[in-house]
Amino acid sequence: MKVHIRRTHLNLVHYKCEQCEYVSKYLQALKAHVLAIHEQISENCEFCDYSAKYKTNILSHIKFVHTKVEKLQCHLCQYQAPKQYLLDYILVECMKNNTALSPVLFFYKLEKLSTQA
Numbered sequence: 001m002k003v004h005i006r007r008t009h010l011n012l013v014h015y016k017c018e019q020c021e022y023v024s025k026y027l028q029a030l031k032a033h034v035l036a037i038h039e040q041i042s043e044n045c046e047f048c049d050y051s052a053k054y055k056t057n058i059l060s061h062i063k064f065v066h067t068k069v070e071k072l073q074c075h076l077c078q079y080q081a082p083k084q085y086l087l088d089y090i091l092v093e094c095m096k097n098n099t100a101l102s103p104v105l106f107f108y109k110l111e112k113l114s115t116q117a
Contacts, residue, residue, distance in 0.1 A: 064082030081087035
């Protein structure tokens, strides 16, 4: 309980990267940072060619692409989103363009968005 209070509420526990300015409250986050950023190790999907810097991104990818999860349908194009924030993003893009996105542009923007997470 003391560690929780110090880390979460008082911001007293920090783990600092020795190679850059990155700081985290969590040791596991620091380890993931070092592997992804400084050691350039990426995680790969076991079902397709998708790869990402962080294992959590791969797990989300597998869950929403390779398993049957109910998806949210965009009413302006054919896109089906696994999460509301992705659908909201595509809706904004469709409305900005006043048309559905081309498949190439759509997947480029979606990949760019998913790698930022």
